[in-house]
Amino acid sequence: EPEVTQTPSHQVTQMGQEVILRCVPISNHLYFYWYRQILGQKVEFLVSFYNNEISEKSEIFDDQFSVERPDGSNFTLKIRSTKLEDSAMYFCASSYLQETQYFGPGTRLLVL
Amino acid sequence: AQRVTQPEKLLSVFKGAPVELKCNYSYSGSPELFWYVQYSRQRLQLLLRHISRESIKGFTADLNKGETSFHLKKPFAQEEDSAMYYCALSYTGGGNKLTFGTGTQLKVEL
Numbered sequence: 001e002p003e004v005t006q007t008p009s010h011q012v013t014q015m016g017q018e019v020i021l022r023c024v025p026i027s028n029h030l031y032f033y034w035y036r037q038i039l040g041q042k043v044e045f046l047v048s049f050y051n052n053e054i055s056e057k058s059e060i061f062d063d064q065f066s067v068e069r070p071d072g073s074n075f076t077l078k079i080r081s082t083k084l085e086d087s088a089m090y091f092c093a094s095s096y097l098q099e100t101q102y103f104g105p106g107t108r109l110l111v112l
Numbered sequence: 113a114q115r116v117t118q119p120e121k122l123l124s125v126f127k128g129a130p131v132e133l134k135c136n137y138s139y140s141g142s143p144e145l146f147w148y149v150q151y152s153r154q155r156l157q158l159l160l161r162h163i164s165r166e167s168i169k170g171f172t173a174d175l176n177k178g179e180t181s182f183h184l185k186k187p188f189a190q191e192e193d194s195a196m197y198y199c200a201l202s203y204t205g206g207g208n209k210l211t212f213g214t215g216t217q218l219k220v221e222l
Binding site: 104 | 148154155156157158161198200206207208209210211212213214215
């Protein structure tokens with residue numbers, strides 16, 4: 001059964017550095033999403049992406065964040081200048097239409 | 113704004129006992145409700161959604177619009193049901209984003 005994959009599984013970075021989190025959605029899916037979960041808190045929506053543009057974003061998704069689908073398979077989340085409070089588990093998800101979302105295993109980001 | 117509330121952080125039951133995981137939501141329109149489950153060291157996966165009205169792994173959930181609830185139930189808990197359960201909501205015009213509750217850790221004891 002096809003699955004969403006994410007790399008790396010863990011990332012440690014220094015405050016102020018740029019990070020790129022990578023996701024490979026399920027191949028025939030059309031909608032892509034990023035969520036994050038700060039330790040001990042709920043899963044929060046960051047952004048959704050369809051037809052090569054952002055369809056919705058949350059207030060968390062400020063100018064420090066960007067998403068890209070650079071080719072036919074990858075979907076990336078870039079954090080331009082990381083802050084301590086960006087430390088979280090980041091989940092990628094995809095869906096064929098606006099229905100069931102399939103989640104990746106997550107990338108644990110630690111900002112020191 | 114939409115909100116999902118799961119009042120219990122932890123629910124501990126004995127094997128064979130009934131399970132009810134509570135979920136209440138607030139949204140003025142017609143939401144779509146989901147239950148996602150996360151087993152230890154595994155990814156979030158969809159357990160069920162209200163529009164499909166399925167029973168998955170013996171779990172059911174009924175959307176009660178009057179009480180704005182979508183409680184998850186199973187008549188007889190199994191050890192393998194131990195996991196983190198998240199209730200989530202989406203709505204038309206919301207870009208299909210999911211709003212999650214804080215989750216309930218279900219522990220099934222022998």
